[in-house]
Amino acid sequence: xxxxxxPSGLSSRRDHGTHRxxxxxxxxxxxxxxxxxxxxxxxxxDLVLVYRPDIFDTDAFPAPCLPTLYVTRGRRSRxxxxxxxxxxxxWIVTLYLxxxxxxxxxxxxxxxAAETGAARLAERxxxxxxxxxxxxxxxxxxxxxxxxxxxxxxx
Numbered sequence: 780x781x782x783x784x785x786p787s788g789l790s791s792r793r794d795h796g797t798h799r800x801x802x803x804x805x806x807x808x809x810x811x812x813x814x815x816x817x818x819x820x821x822x823x824x825d826l827v828l829v830y831r832p833d834i835f836d837t838d839a840f841p842a843p844c845l846p847t848l849y850v851t852r853g854r855r856s857r858x859x860x861x862x863x864x865x866x867x868x869x870w871i872v873t874l875y876l877x878x879x880x881x882x883x884x885x886x887x888x889x890x891x892a893a894e895t896g897a898a899r900l901a902e903r904x905x906x907x908x909x910x911x912x913x914x915x916x917x918x919x920x921x922x923x924x925x926x927x928x929x930x931x932x933x934x
Contacts, residue, residue, distance in 0.1 A: 812828065812898055813902050813905035813906075815905060816901040816904075816905065824852035824853070824863070824864055825851050826849075826894065826897065827847060827848070828897055828901060829848075830847075830905075831845075831846075834929070839925050840926075843878055844876065844922065844926075846911075848872060848873070849871075849875065850890075850894060850896075851873075852868050853865065853869070853871065854868075869887060870887040870888070870889060870893030871884060871886055871893070872884065872887065872896045872900060876914060876915075880914050880915060882909060882911060883900060905930065907930065911926070
């Protein structure tokens with residue numbers, strides 16, 4: 780079953796991908812997320828949360844820089860040919876600031892705990908507890924200054 784989550788009020792961006800031969804779109808939200816974070820996609824072994832997708836499509840906030848939380852059963856980097864995780868694989872929550880810039884990663888025993896952990900990590904990001912600048916080896920200061928303004932941090 781393919782399920783995509785899209786927050787209300789955003790432009791209608793619809794993936795027409797299929798999963799196991801079905802094609803369906805279901806719109807829901809996750810109640811415990813702080814402002815700006817939305818559930819973008821969910822499948823049985825994945826959950827994707829994104830921050831302010833409404834503005835990460837411009838020059839000031841390029842789409843590849845969209846802060847994203849992945850909740851996955853097992854590591855996203857599973858070896859090739861192994862698309863399904865093992866039943867005893869932990870749930871992993873990872874914050875990505877850009878495709879090659881990842882922040883905190885946490886492991887959980889079950890999906891409910893991982894979803895709660897992802898919501899908490901989103902809260903920490905939104906409140907400024909996560910110093911995302913520290914994850915960059917070569918910070919792009921102008922972009923990070925704009926991100927600071929967007930998230931309410933002082934530079």
